[in-house]
Amino acid sequence: MTLPLPAGVLFDMDGTLVDTEPHWQAAQKALAENNGTEWTQADFEASIGRPMERWAQILSARGVPGSIEQIIDHAVSFVSEMMRADMPWLPGAYELLTRLAAAGVPCGLVTNNAGVNARLLAEAAPAGSLQVLVSADDVTSPKPHPEPYLTAITRLGIDPARSIAFEDSSSGAMSAHGAGLNVWFINSHTADPGVPTSRMIGSPAEVTADDVRAALNEAPAHHP
Template sequence: MLFDMDGTLVDSEKLWDVALRELAAEYGGTLSAAARRAMVGTSMADSMRILHEDLGQPHRDPLVSTAWIDVRILELFRTGLRWRPGALALLGAVRAAGVPTALVTSSVRPLVEVALDTLGRDSFDVVVCGDEVDATKPHPEPYLTAARLLGVPIARCVAIEDSPTGVASALAAGAAVLAVPAEVPIAPADGVHQLASLTGVDLELLAALLGEPPA
């Protein structure tokens, strides 16, 4: 099992909303809804580029903006991280069944370490962060890396995602994909099973996505 983090397991996109809008205000502007939607599931570098362009300030240093966001989002993660509906129960069922499990996120390691206080450090056999791969989502490398570290062929993995960027990454890697949109709609696509939430998702459904009976 390959789990995305932001918007999939935890309702963290709302925290990103707070930090990004505060940074825009710090720069004397207002982040547009379209720009915010375009950021979902992207790397920090891409998000800062989108923000700067949206504000008409492409000259700004993305490293300075990233450092500002890093400090603020860590504060927010420590105090406001909440599970998405059905996510805790599904993760618990997967772990209880002994299914190899990875967290595959575009967030950087320091932020993920804070999130793991909520998610549980024993919940995953492997954690792949955005700053630990050469190419982030929508490139397939994050999911291919997770499957390799788990020792499981990617075609035998189910990836659970909430964003078009993450779905594209998982599909390109060759995983079966369960999409549960949070902040941004996901267009129907071959190979993508879409649900409104993870509530009620069980091992039988996950096995069916791979075309096999449950273990």
């Protein structure tokens, strides 16, 4: 008989583990204002969790020079500098990663952010806590498509029906749900994820490793 796959946890990055959303907003706003156009709060909120190409195309259409890739690279570099200077962990995030690693729970990172920033976070995270990184560099179709989470599920070797995805955007929640994961949704800036969730929370500080382990053990194991 084939042994069942283990349960695990996959984390979004921006707005879930780290508070980098203000950095992205500042980068986008600077690109706009430096080229005589604007980037409003509504523009920023519409970009949260979405593929980077989407907001870069809007800025390009408003007159920001350069290719879509160059516009993205400029913003990514800005955010990278901010992360290197001070990793903005959300309350409880580092501690949760620490305790899940100590408990031997398989964990990974799934983000629409660039690979360079995913690696920066992994380097700052507790040793061995994030065993898999899936960024925009690793997929053809970013969130809300399920490909990023499906890729992480395969690389981490977990059973999605028994596993959890932490997300803070409707785009990310759609991606995780489409991949068959149980969504724990951080509703700090988005009230309605648009898909069924297993739990709604305000921040990682509201979750303990015991909460996660109990949930992972609740679902029956599926045999591949």
